[in-house]
Amino acid sequence: MKKVKMGWSGISQYSGLVIILVIICIIFQAKNPLFLTFDNVIAILRQLSIYGIVGIGMGFLILNGYLDLTVGSMIGICGVTVAYLMTAANLPIWLSVLLTLAAGGAIGAFNGAVITYTGIPAFIFTLAMTTVYRGIIYLVTDGKTISNLPKAFLAIGRNNIMGIPIAIIIFFATLIIAWVILNRTTFGRSVYVAGGNPLAAKYSGINNRKITILCYMICGVTAAMAGTVLAAKLSAVQPTLGNSYEMEAISVAVIGGMSLTGGVGSIAGILLGALVLGVIDNGMIMIGLASYWQMVVKGIVIVIAVIFDIYKKKGALTIRKIRRK
Amino acid sequence: MKKMIGIVLTVICVLSLAACGGKAAESGAGENNEAETVNEAGGEASDSMDETSGDAAGEEEGTFKVGSLYATLSIDFCKGMQEGVNEAAAENGVQIIEGVYDIDANKGSEIIQNFINQKVDAIVMQAIDSEAFAPSVEAAKEAGIVVVAIDGRVNTQVDCWVASDNTEGGILSGDFIGQYLNGEGEVLIITSEPGNVTMVERNNGFHTGLEKYPNIKITEVMDDGQNGVEGYSETVENALNANPNYDVIITGYSDVTNGALAAIEMNIERFGEIKVMGYDADEAMLEKIASGESPLIGTIAQEPKVIGRLGLENAYKVLKGETVEEEVGAEVSLITFENISEYMAQ
Incomplete structure (x- = not known):
């Protein structure tokens, strides 16, 4: 079997994205010397860690050839869950967080099970469930904000360990765990194979259904993590929590070079995708770009980055083919 | 086996739907039958x-x-x-x-x-x-x-249009900040949801209210409101990183106020001196104003x-x-x- 190149070792394949990232950083830094200060870099990383975390879960699904539009609503549900467990149910913080992660995994597994057992297209099912889950949030909270979260809990979103915000540490820990799962376990390899060629996967004895349900579970758990960190960061849970984060998560994965048809992409790409989004969002405000132009520029930069990346990869691919010949 | 699982799933779906339906009816009845x-x-x-x-x-x-x-x-x-x-x-x-x-x-x-x-x-x-x-x-x-x-x-x-006077609310807010700063300082206005009439009127009000104080420097940063409180907190954090010299952030509705407060509370050692002027009045906000220790120094209450x-x-x-x-x-x-x-x- 052809060995699939992935992970950090394949970072050279992202040289296109890295170059673009360096160029925009230089431009921002030239316009505002405060851009590359420790405080601002930390702010960028803390902001992108939220959609980076859900981007990782979404990445598993996209690699497997699926996607989940419910993550935004799931962030909301899990934010509400963790808040209720701590306030109304008065459970200890660690238990509330654990139960919330389990709830996220359970909702994810439910999504995956319905999709794989009924054959309903993932796009349609998860799109429909988005409103179901959001509706449940409104029913449970009666549309009200939950505040008065315990002080110690807020540390997850606000405190630092050795100068680094806990949110960033969680993001990088998740990146490493995801890398290990994808590259060092049979399950991880199956995600790639089943995503790239489901039929071949089936004949080589992979249980595609099980793999997909597990991917949905992982996505659910990451959404629960993001919901928990967000709740701690904002010190309150609004019923709109996590709104439209599914698009951020998909953007992160796709900008990072994942193919929506499955089988192609890596964890390094997720980090780069998140960095591109975070740097652009922060940098445009740093250089004081007029508000309406920010939207235009953001879209254009993303398109340029991805086209450049595709172009670079195509170049690399042809060279490899020639070599093989 | 497959059939069995299919049946179980269907039952779960139906039950969960039924549960949702029951709750909806209940809460509806609670408010207004x-x-x-x-x-x-x-x-x-x-x-x-x-x-x-x-x-x-x-x-x-x-x-x-x-x-x-x-x-x-x-x-x-x-x-x-x-x-x-x-x-x-x-x-x-x-x-x-x-x-x-x-x-x-x-x-x-x-x-x-x-x-x-x-x-x-x-x-x-x-x-x-x-x-x-x-x-x-x-x-x-x-x-x-x-x-x-x-x-x-x-x-x-x-036939009729009932509204709080948004321009008046904006003017009250701007004028109060002018007085609070004794006519000297830098103000950041977060403009949210362009095209939203209410927001535009309040925003114009902020400027009208601040007109009397020519020595106050005003900067505007926009956020389209897509990501709610979280989005506003990021925008405010970025704007404060770009220029940490602001004295007050003026906000146009509760999500912006809460986002601005979260941004400051997250970086309390750096931005602790920066104040927030709110809009709307939920309980948490009122408590903060009453404490006198929060960055939130005031708000505009509607009915x-x-x-x-x-x-x-x-x-x-x-x-x-x-x-x-x-x-x-x-x-x-x-x-x-x-x-x-x-x-x-x-």
Whole structure:
């Protein structure tokens, strides 16, 4: 079997994205010397860690050839869950967080099970469930904000360990765990194979259904993590929590070079995708770009980055083919 | 085995749906036993139509059917209006059919079309875009339906428009900050949701209020509001990183206020000196102002419940053939550390 190149070792394949990232950083830094200060870099990383975390879960699904539009609503549900467990149910913080992660995994597994057992297209099912889950949030909270979260809990979103915000540490820990799962376990390899060629996967004895349900579970758990960190960061849970984060998560994965048809992409790409989004969002405000132009520029930069990346990869691919010949 | 799992899944789905349905009915009954929620065009709505045997019969019995439409129900302000509308409806024996359009004007217009098809007698609606709602409101007027706009203005003839004076609220806020800074300093205004009339009017008010203080430097940063409080907190954090010299951040509604507060609280050692001027008044905000230790130094309080109540009452008056004023204003008030105890006492 052809060995699939992935992970950090394949970072050279992202040289296109890295170059673009360096160029925009230089431009921002030239316009505002405060851009590359420790405080601002930390702010960028803390902001992108939220959609980076859900981007990782979404990445598993996209690699497997699926996607989940419910993550935004799931962030909301899990934010509400963790808040209720701590306030109304008065459970200890660690238990509330654990139960919330389990709830996220359970909702994810439910999504995956319905999709794989009924054959309903993932796009349609998860799109429909988005409103179901959001509706449940409104029913449970009666549309009200939950505040008065315990002080110690807020540390997850606000405190630092050795100068680094806990949110960033969680993001990088998740990146490493995801890398290990994808590259060092049979399950991880199956995600790639089943995503790239489901039929071949089936004949080589992979249980595609099980793999997909597990991917949905992982996505659910990451959404629960993001919901928990967000709740701690904002010190309150609004019923709109996590709104439209599914698009951020998909953007992160796709900008990072994942193919929506499955089988192609890596964890390094997720980090780069998140960095591109975070740097652009922060940098445009740093250089004081007029508000309406920010939207235009953001879209254009993303398109340029991805086209450049595709172009670079195509170049690399042809060279490899020639070599093989 | 496969079949078994299929059956189990189906049962789970049905049960969970049933559970949701039960809850919905329950919460509806709690607030107002006549309220009915319409989320999507069609569906439930047409069912409720069948129950009443047409317009004339309804009017003879003296029960009017009124469609109420809100941008969202996730903000305390909108919930307040909903409460006011439903209370006034219960008192006057008006049947309410409710719609929520999730801050999507297009969806809102579809719900109005739906109201027209159901032959409601009146519509009490919150518009977030004065232009986008005009065509559907005109269609409703042509169908002989009484239309009362609450909160946001609609750029076409309506029977009545009830709103807090947003420009006045903006001016109160700007002027207070001018005084607070003794006419010297730097102010950051977060402009949210461009195109949203209410926000534009408040924003203009901020500038008018600050006009008297030429030595205050004003910077504006926009956020389209897509990511709610979290988005606003990021925008504010980025803006403060770009220029840490701001003295006060002026905000235009509760999500922006809470986002700005979160951004400062996250970086308390760096931005602890920067103050926030709020808009709207939820309980958490009031507590913060009262403590005197929070970055939040004041806010503009509206009376959403009064707005909702006035909206329905005016619609009811028109239905009974009485004349009403075209524009009805609801008061706004400035709340600061100095006067908060009076406000809480009310």
